[in-house]
Amino acid sequence: MSLQIELGERSYPILIGSGLLDDAASWDGLPAAAQALIVTNTTVGPLYAARLQQSLVGRFGRMHLVQLPDGEQYKNWDSLNHVFDTLLQQACDRKTLLFALGGGVVGDLTGFAAACYMRGVPFVQVPTTLLAQVDSSVGGKTAINHPLGKNMIGAFYQPLRVVCDLYTLRTLPAREISAGLAEVIKYGPIYDLDFLTWIDSHLEALRQLDPAALAYAVRRSCEIKAAVVGQDERETGLRAILNFGHTFGHAIEAGLGYGQWLHGEAVGCGMVLAARLSQRLGLLSADRVQHLADLIARAGLPVRAPRLEPDPAANAARYLELMRVDKKADAGQIRFVLVDDAGAAHLRPVDDALVVEVLEAGCA
Amino acid sequence: MSLQIELGERSYPILIGSGLLDDAASWDGLPAAAQALIVTNTTVGPLYAARLQQSLVGRFGRMHLVQLPDGEQYKNWDSLNHVFDTLLQQACDRKTLLFALGGGVVGDLTGFAAACYMRGVPFVQVPTTLLAQVDSSVGGKTAINHPLGKNMIGAFYQPLRVVCDLYTLRTLPAREISAGLAEVIKYGPIYDLDFLTWIDSHLEALRQLDPAALAYAVRRSCEIKAAVVGQDERETGLRAILNFGHTFGHAIEAGLGYGQWLHGEAVGCGMVLAARLSQRLGLLSADRVQHLADLIARAGLPVRAPRLEPDPAANAARYLELMRVDKKADAGQIRFVLVDDAGAAHLRPVDDALVVEVLEAGCA
Structure with a gap:
């Protein structure tokens, strides 16, 4: 096709x-x-x-x-x-x-x-x-x-x-399939909850490389990405929602050194943190957060973030420092992609204090 | 303005x-x-x-x-x-x-x-x-x-x-003014013979930084460049004419090592070679070639190309090798910007043998 x-x-x-x-x-x-x-x-x-x-x-x-x-x-x-x-x-x-x-x-x-x-x-x-x-x-x-x-x-x-x-x-090694599934899962919470439901019921088939399931997952993912990119080729607004989980994820990759965690692994874990942040802001229910975290775990991805520094305050500070160079940052303020119960995504700045709380609860 | x-x-x-x-x-x-x-x-x-x-x-x-x-x-x-x-x-x-x-x-x-x-x-x-x-x-x-x-x-x-x-x-040192004049002069033969006449009669004023002369030269140069670029932003065709003198010029710069000759000096000399090539192909009269070479010399620019190798054949081969990586080349064939007596420019491939002849006559 x-x-x-x-x-x-x-x-x-x-x-x-x-x-x-x-x-x-x-x-x-x-x-x-x-x-x-x-x-x-x-x-x-x-x-x-x-x-x-x-x-x-x-x-x-x-x-x-x-x-x-x-x-x-x-x-x-x-x-x-x-x-x-x-x-x-x-x-x-x-x-x-x-x-x-x-x-x-x-x-x-x-x-x-x-x-x-x-x-x-x-x-x-x-x-x-x-x-x-x-x-x-x-x-x-x-x-x-x-x-x-x-x-x-x-x-x-x-x-x-x-x-x-x-x-x-x-x-492809199983670990790489899992990493790819992180980006497939991503399209659910930000754009299409029906697709999230479909992924939920086809996760095992996808992990086993069932051709029909793979073909649909690739096609639907590309369709959603195309729809978003078509409205905002140069990421002046809407397109940033495709970065759900990526702000935390990029910090994990950079903090551990590129190549330690796969990009998809960092994004999987980053989505759990971003979902928890969405929950703290009253956008996403606890049930939805848990469901997403479970799905990510079932996909074979990590859901606990790595500790970049032994001391909790130093760890949070290191994460914040790494996230402040994120391309979505504006005048030094980190902007996160957050999701809500209706399956829509929002780009907004979040107080450092809330981010620190989520990191404390979410790091291994 | x-x-x-x-x-x-x-x-x-x-x-x-x-x-x-x-x-x-x-x-x-x-x-x-x-x-x-x-x-x-x-x-x-x-x-x-x-x-x-x-x-x-x-x-x-x-x-x-x-x-x-x-x-x-x-x-x-x-x-x-x-x-x-x-x-x-x-x-x-x-x-x-x-x-x-x-x-x-x-x-x-x-x-x-x-x-x-x-x-x-x-x-x-x-x-x-x-x-x-x-x-x-x-x-x-x-x-x-x-x-x-x-x-x-x-x-x-x-x-x-x-x-x-x-x-x-x-x-700006006088040498840099001369280098800039090479690009001013360039706009004449490729696009506007009236401007070439104007440059001819204002060359001393320009070299002495007369404000009115400079203002006009900068404005008219930018106008011509803007007119050409506006028709072909990504250089799929017409825009290449702005590279008059640059194919030889880039080879001079790369062959001597960047920084030996100023870009404008290499372009000035390159225009003389390109004009001679145009003459060999019957596009440009000997008078016009001489007039352009004289103007370039009066601007304080070199008109004899540097020898990149002592042996004439090796020298020509080195020039050809350097010119073959020119961005205007197509399937390994070098394309030159040539000019005619009517003040128009043409982009076309030229037989290596003719280029070798021009190099032999034009190298110091």
Whole structure:
């Protein structure tokens, strides 16, 4: 099936299906170019790069491959520059097509490379993780990390096409499936409580990679994200609701060091904290908080936040410091995505004291 | 006076005048922000940073200053990261306003920093060199250099406003004035032969910084650039004509090492070579070529290209290699901006053999 992301002249289709990677028709209609570059990592590359190259045979004069080390800690300038070095060494011109073959790290980094190389070359997303298929391949957010903050250096840049091959999820470790489910679950409380109910009743099927369940979860997640992004491409307002759980989550990732917890794990735990914050503000009932926390636990995700400092006050201070550089912050005040019982999300500043209370109750 | 650059929702004004830097009214209407960052270099900063800060007093809660080392060789990732470090250390949010106070290097780098920081923050150009006022502050091209090519990593990103204070040109070394005149002269052969005639008769006044002559040269240059960019913001076609002299020029800069020749010097010399190439192809008369070369020499610019290798064949090969990574190249074929007797420019591929001949005749 195909889902169209409507963004005016930057509109593009998302193809979702089983076996798309090996199907030459998946690439029909892409622009001609003398050269193409596949960017992947050392885990995904050995599994799928040769198959993608085979599937693309005949479309480009020359195809190149860059295999980056695997992990969030490599979503940095060194990896980005490795892509630029290859492009320039091969004299790749402005029409060169980039393929991002891998998870969110490969997609975000390759998208940013495409946005910057010669001020912009076209690129195609081929997400091979559940998280990337339901989240990072939609919306045009590209970035690398900075030691002082996640995704701080980046661009809004849309792919020409996203090709989600559900078969690639079969080689994904269970931990990565759980991490992807965090972003699937997210779409429930912020936008669609019916979808949350559906996830609740299909969680085991999803964890067991049931093709029909996966196809629906990926499609509905992309639909919701597309609907939100379509109204606010550059995150001036509504789009921020997609960051539910991410303010706490980014602090966990940065505080522990990138690569310790998976992004989805940090977001899962972050949603529990954000739900508790919503409860303290009278937006969300205790029942709903408990239900969400249970669902996140059943998905195989952590629900207790890591302690970044042994001393409780120092721990809370460290979290606050890390969250204050969040991109949603405004004049030093942290703004949280909160959810309510009606299934709507709200972006608002919260008093530090309340955040400290939630952290104290929620840290392991 | 003020000139409006029409680019839909990304339209912005260019203010041109004497004393604008010290005039608080120059900044009226800019968005409010808790913080602002002035990016400059160690040459311009001591002259004008305090005055800009004074002129901006009361508009931002906190103002920061980054002074980069001066020179094209510092238009790199290290300098860019220095800006990001400062922004993150100061917890600057997404509304933070960046000011680029300096020449083309500061403007290009600061614009790219603004394009990437948190996926885009607003910025204002305050160009203090003639080259930046007539060229790099208009058009939204931002970039840093890569060891394998100039301006290879960048973005199209428009400023909120450009403020050209002609008084700042009074502290500019004569060599920098000459370099700026290269880009002024450029607008003649590609677009407006009447302007070329005007430059010819006002060259001495311009070199002596006559305010009326400067004001007209800056205004007319910006008008022409705006007219071209307005028709082709992302350089898919017409806009490439602004690169007259730049294909050879970029090779000179990269071949000698950035910072040896000024950008404008390389462009001046590059225009002579491009004019000779135009002559070989029957587009431009020998008289016109000679007239342009004389004008460039009178502007204080080099007209003989540097030899990158002692051996003629090796020298030509090195030039060709450097030009093949030019962003206008298509499938490995270098495309040159050529000009004709009618004052129009053409982008087209040229046989290597002809380029070699021109290089042989044109190198010192």
